[in-house]
Amino acid sequence: MIDIKSMTIPELETYLAEIKEPKFRAKQIFLWLQKGVTSFSEMTNLSKSLRETLQKKCYIADAVIQKCYCSKLDSTKKYLFRLHDGELIESVLMDYHYGRTICISTQVGCRMGCTFCATGQSGFSRNLTPSEMLSQIQTAERDGQKRISNVVLMGMGEPLDNYENVLRFLELISNPDGINIGMRHISLSTCGIVDKIYDLAEKKYQLTLSISLHAPNDAIRSQTMPINQRWHIEDLLKACRYYSETTGRRISYEYAMISGLNDSDDCARELGERLRGTLCHVNLIPVNTVSGTSYRKSMIDRQQVFIKILAKAGITATVRRTLGADINASCGQLRRRYQSEVEL
Structure with missing residues (x-):
């Protein structure tokens, strides 16, 4: 078919x-x-x-709502979608002052194995097709009866590990005859598949590239992110500098603040020196509690000290606003919970 x-x-x-x-x-x-x-x-x-x-x-591919959780703290919705073959994926719909943003999945599961990520603990099943990525947006729009204006490829999966399908999705979603969401309203998050970052730069898309960095050096990053064994931080940052120079776009570095692991003053100073002089922003993320790990989020005062140290190096940083905290809105957790309930 x-x-x-x-x-x-x-x-x-x-x-x-x-x-x-x-x-x-x-x-x-x-x-x-x-x-x-x-x-x-x-x-x-x-x-x-x-x-x-x-x-x-x-x-015609579709994403059928299996479960939908609505936050009592804000207007965030978390969807568990069932695909044609029975596979389950997640999306998160969030309201901001500038419009509605949906965080979509690009794979069923993930093979990157980041230790702080619930999706990675569930293993990898398959890539999503471009149509299945589109369907998450279309189903959420039907459900909410409101237009979605921004898309983030930061749900389940590693987008650059599904490179060709993601490129086709970007072409379809930005088509003026289609959903027509422009590239400047799209963010793509990667843990750092360096060769694909170079390839993406050549496309000169005006999307926002977000890098899941989460550490200032190889010693710490290799503890939590297996991909660092293949491409070290300096390899990754070199590719990011090339991306910014080629596209003129600012890089967003995602940094999960894990108490006692990567949130010290020394970590902040080292990160500041690595990023000094580059076109970037650091997005600090209080790490989510994931079963099977001992990770704890950094305290608020530690986050603020981290921001001040980065500022001295000329690097802007903010703490990501937490939405849908009461419904485990970070991707991977709902799928695991649902599968556990079904098995019981």
């Missing part, structure tokens, strides 16, 4: 020519798919025979 929602308009034109259908139908089909229809019968301006042909040869 053909994954029709992952196709671009030119690809749809080629496919329609193969089944002896006129070229102009491609844009009609594309518009329906971008509206989020889940059945070919909804494409009312197509002939009945074409709808029947598409039904036989193609499928």
Whole structure:
């Protein structure tokens, strides 16, 4: 079966020519798919025979809500979506003053193995298709009856480990005839697949690149992030500098504050020296409590000292606002909890 929602308009034109259908139908089909229809019968301006042909040869990917948790502290929603093959993924919908932001998954599970991440503890199943990434947004919009204006690829999975599908998703989501979310409203978070950062830089997309750094040196980073064994911090930062120089975009460095591990004054000073003079911002994140680890989040006063030390090096830093704390809104936790309940 053909994954029709992952196709671009030119690809749809080629496919329609193969089944002896006129070229102009491609844009009609594309518009329906971008509206989020889940059945070919909804494409009312197509002939009945074409709808029947598409039904036989193609499928429309969807993300069905398995569970939805609504925060009592704010308007955050956390979705557990079921895909066509029964796999489960998560998305988080958040309200900010500048619009609605959704954090979507790019893989079922993750193979990066970061020790502070709930997703990594569940292992890796498969990559998501571009259509499955789109479907998370479309389903959340249907559920909330409001437009989503910003997308963050920071849910389950490592986006650059699913590089080609993510590129296709970016092409589809930013298409003016589709959902039409511009690149400046999209953030992509990676733990540091260096060769793909160079490849992404050449695309010159105007998206925000977020780097999960979480340490000022190799000794600490290698304790929590296995990828550092392949690409050391200096390799990663060199790629980030190239990305900024090529695209003109500021890098956002994500830094999970883990008490007693990476939150000392010395860590702050070393981080400041490494990033000094670069186009960047540091996003400090109080680490989430994940079962199976002894990690504890840094105290608020420690976070503030860290910020002041970075400021002396000319590096701006803020503490990420915590949303959906009462519903475990960090990705990976809901899927694990649901699977445990089902097994019981």
